[in-house]
Amino acid sequence: MSGPSGGAVAGARFAAGDRVRVRDDWPERRGPCHIRTPHYLRGRIGRVQAVLGAFPNPEDLAFARPAPVRPLYHVLFDQPPIWREGAEGDTVLVEIFEHWLDPDTEQEPKAA
Amino acid sequence: MSAPARPESLAKLEKLLAALAARGIVSAADLDEAQARTDRASPEIGARMVARAWLDPDWRALLLRDGAQAAEQMGVSMAGAPPLGVLEDKSGLHHLVVCTLCSCYPRAVLGYPPSWYKSFEYRSRAVREPRAVLAEWGTVLPPGTKIRVVDSTADYRWMVLPERPAGTEGWSEDRLAALVTRDALVGVALPQAPVAAAAE
Numbered sequence: 001m002s003g004p005s006g007g008a009v010a011g012a013r014f015a016a017g018d019r020v021r022v023r024d025d026w027p028e029r030r031g032p033c034h035i036r037t038p039h040y041l042r043g044r045i046g047r048v049q050a051v052l053g054a055f056p057n058p059e060d061l062a063f064a065r066p067a068p069v070r071p072l073y074h075v076l077f078d079q080p081p082i083w084r085e086g087a088e089g090d091t092v093l094v095e096i097f098e099h100w101l102d103p104d105t106e107q108e109p110k111a112a
Numbered sequence: 113m114s115a116p117a118r119p120e121s122l123a124k125l126e127k128l129l130a131a132l133a134a135r136g137i138v139s140a141a142d143l144d145e146a147q148a149r150t151d152r153a154s155p156e157i158g159a160r161m162v163a164r165a166w167l168d169p170d171w172r173a174l175l176l177r178d179g180a181q182a183a184e185q186m187g188v189s190m191a192g193a194p195p196l197g198v199l200e201d202k203s204g205l206h207h208l209v210v211c212t213l214c215s216c217y218p219r220a221v222l223g224y225p226p227s228w229y230k231s232f233e234y235r236s237r238a239v240r241e242p243r244a245v246l247a248e249w250g251t252v253l254p255p256g257t258k259i260r261v262v263d264s265t266a267d268y269r270w271m272v273l274p275e276r277p278a279g280t281e282g283w284s285e286d287r288l289a290a291l292v293t294r295d296a297l298v299g300v301a302l303p304q305a306p307v308a309a310a311a312e
Contacts, residue, residue, distance in 0.1 A: 095266035
């Protein structure tokens, strides 16, 4: 298993530095579930800081279903856009499973 | 006067434990062992890890790379414990740990979480207004310091490695460890710099 400083996880879709968007999905509206992705991050854009490893999916574990391992990432978000308040430069760092992340399709301005 | 009614929750707990034992999932002995392990843990373990990291650069590198392995090297049993991640404070960056979903906490190296850590107030406010929370703790960060809130949502448990206070040059590991409180290991406080002994 790789440590917080990062490392290879077989089959991981993202790497440190990748911009990702958290899925704007609300399984809570569809029925009983156990979700570890905080509400306040749904739909938010962040940046992968580290690949933490691969762990059994808690959404299955919680219901005693077979739980395939999924890559887990440490993803960094700017704080003020989330709450529309707070100090510039403050951040939130959160563990998020790969199936909750999409590549961010909004292109960053490229240096000329 | 009659004795107070036995809470219904206790009866439910006993049924659950009996069912787990009957299916061979968790025995009473397993539970006793897990409880004993947490009872033995205390913030003094985390404090020793921090003090050692302040003194030994190689061990600091190990601690940041693999907190569980570092803890094992100090004789802390991490068997069955989740991976331990260590968050390195540095000049201009301060970490604050919260579990907004429940109460995830690095019990193997800090023991039981304090009740405020599990409170709805701390869990909802630390992630949204960390500066107000720190102010209420009386924690003053150096000017220009950014706050990084670490929301412990999944399989790691997180501990802060604070910066070594100025004025502690030449101190022993024991003396340094005594500066590191539980609250500093969560990030709501800073290790207190010693009062200048020469001040009259």
